[in-house]
Amino acid sequence: MSGGYNEIHPEPTTFWSKYIISFDHKVIAKQFMWYGIFFLGLGGMMALLIRWTLTYPGQPFPIIGNLLFPHSAGVVPPDSYAMLFTMHGTIMIFYAITPLLIGAFGNYCIPLMIGARDMAFPMLNMLSFWFAFLSGIVLVASLLLPLGAAAGGWTSYPTLSTMIGSPGAGQTLWCVAIFLFGVSSTMGAVNYVTTVITLRAPGMGYFDMPLTIWGLWLTAILNAIFVPVLGAGVILLTMDRVMGTTFFLAGASATSGSGDPVLFQHVFWIFGHPEVYILILPAWGIVSDLLSFFSRKPAFGAKSTALAMTAVTILSTLVYGHHMFTTQMSPLLTQSFMTLTMTISIPSAIFFANWLGTIWKGSIRFDSPMLFSLGVVFVFGLGGLTGLHLGTVSTDIYLHDTYFVVGHFHYTMAASVLLGGYAGLYFWFPKMFGRMMNETLAKIHFWGTMIPLNGIFFGMLMIGYGGMHRRIYNPFVYESLQRLIPINTLVTQSAILMGAFQIVFVINLIWSLYKGKKAPNNPWNVGTLEWTIPSPPVHHNYDVIPVVKCGPHELGNPNLKNGRDFQYQTEELVQGPA
Amino acid sequence: MKRSELQNNLAMTIALISAAMLFVTLFMGYAVYRSSAEAWPPVGMAHVSLTLPFLSTIFIAVSSWFCFQVKNLVAINDLKRANRNLNLTMLMGVGFMISQSFLWLQLKESGIYVTSGIFASVMYGFTWIHAVHVIGGLLALVYLKIVLRPKTNELLQKTINVERFWHFLGIVWFAMFMGMFVF
Ligand code: HEM
């Protein structure tokens, strides 16, 4: 490994070195972006197939059904249904959200917002993308296997995921893909953490970093520590499948001496709970910044927001047991995990209150990044509240493994991260591509996403509360679930609607890339470092490394005299008359 | 400290923490298996003789010592002797792998197959995972041998990184030796 040390690298000249094996963090960010958007589309299609099956069982999926399932006349068969929800979860978490929020925004924002010329280790960065790429190919290839892809859920619990539950190579390739992806994430994490620590522009203390960088940095720390835990889990699972070990096999399925299927659940959630925060922290950071930028006001309690995010990061390592309340753990343990889980509410409430404090009495500009950020405040608030029902042992016993859980994590994770990701994309698109996106289409996209989204996920909360189990194939056959059919239908129709509105986004994206209005250096009038340089930035970002003199949220200062209502981080903080 | 040194040290530390977490997870699993087993090794399976694991420990400890010398010699720019010590490091590393292979043979001969249940899973599985890392470490040593030239940029930094990884593998092995074979 040898570092970049913030020198100016010569600009690559060939197509190959410029766009494919690129060492430039801005190009790698775009690679991750397209990768993430591709998988977002694929995962989204799978979601529609799942929803269709739940609401119109036995009916062929419109248009592409016959192509995908020729042997069942276009109807999703039960075994494919299991593969669909497994791959949907896996793809959305690892192959859509992670590359978009961490791969794309991490790569794009970290060097630019801290005033660096690139990551600390550009080559490692390039490798990180190509490992992710390889992993994606393995995963997609597993869809084409004769026995199909993995079908044990994104959590891949044994015994479902052992040779007994999932014969065929699908689950094995799933393990391989996840391991490769883990290698990619770890490489990225090493790079991000080192870059933030060593390449901040002169004068930039940790609390002068934008909160976006705080979020990405904390995420990288969690990634470095916990992704290898899942790595160990999938290695052992692969050995069980390929070499005949019995780490996760028990009882009659183990030949002699007993392995432990529940151990996998522990390993999975020791990783898995930090993982959900790995996904949400970048979105929290982005939203914390954008709320301030578009309220034309300093972020309320920015320091305490950063510290609260840090506290959540630390606590998130101690609560994983709340996913396993129903595995017969001792009451002493369930109650300890419950208490620790509730403790997370305190820092969460702090930064949530800070968000509200930031927009309170602001002169809010309802541009699309702001709309999406406000959307995050709403959906994350709802999702967080439902976490309390699940974190409480006595209610979780009933709600566990129902659609209430599915609704909860879609609100906290899917909805919040999706909206946060869109907010970031609309916000940084001008910097990334030098063109503005169309604001009208963006607003249509926002409302077309926000309203159906709540139909989907609130509907899920309700049917879950009404008793519908997750991962079932046909709710119509259970008498107790028949009264939920109308809500199920609402969920599915909302999903189709929301899917349709994503087309608006794709059109806007492609159109703006080529035909969008040319972007000025600083279209949103904010003061963080990336807006001091041209859109798009030159290859080495900064001709002269900037010197930071104030924080990232200096907006609406009454002492500002130059006709602007904000100041750049490179400017001395304006003071009032003494 | 120069910024480049700081970056290297940080990155290597984080990478080693990641790698350590993988092994920590395995040890955690081991603790669960061992503490929930009625007898360890299970009834009908003999204790694994300490001879080969002990030999492995000697090999990897001595190789770590040579590796330490390599770094010291690179630091005073005595590349000739550094190279000789690097050869010895690699030799001892290969010795470690050979002693491990004999260990696997011995297990097999005493009727403990990979498929013989959780005790065998742990014995084979964990040593395999470690051995794969040792092969990675040997490749890193080969890389170091290739770049061990006066003209190489940041040679000392590169040597230190490889040395740290090699010591890390030794420490993990020592933990396995104590936890799985001695006690
Ligand atoms: C605000 C505090 C939160 C609390 C108290 C909480 C609590 C819980 C609990 C107890 C469960 C297990 C439910 C069960 O299986 O019975 C759960 C599931 C889940 N939560 Fe949360 N949660 C919180 C926030 C979040 C956030 C911020 C995210 C993601 C960004 C998230 C993502 C998930 C996921 C993915 C699952 C379910 C995974 C699965 O079983 O497939 N949660 N949550």
Ligand SMILES: [Cu+2]
């Ligand atoms: Cu959790």
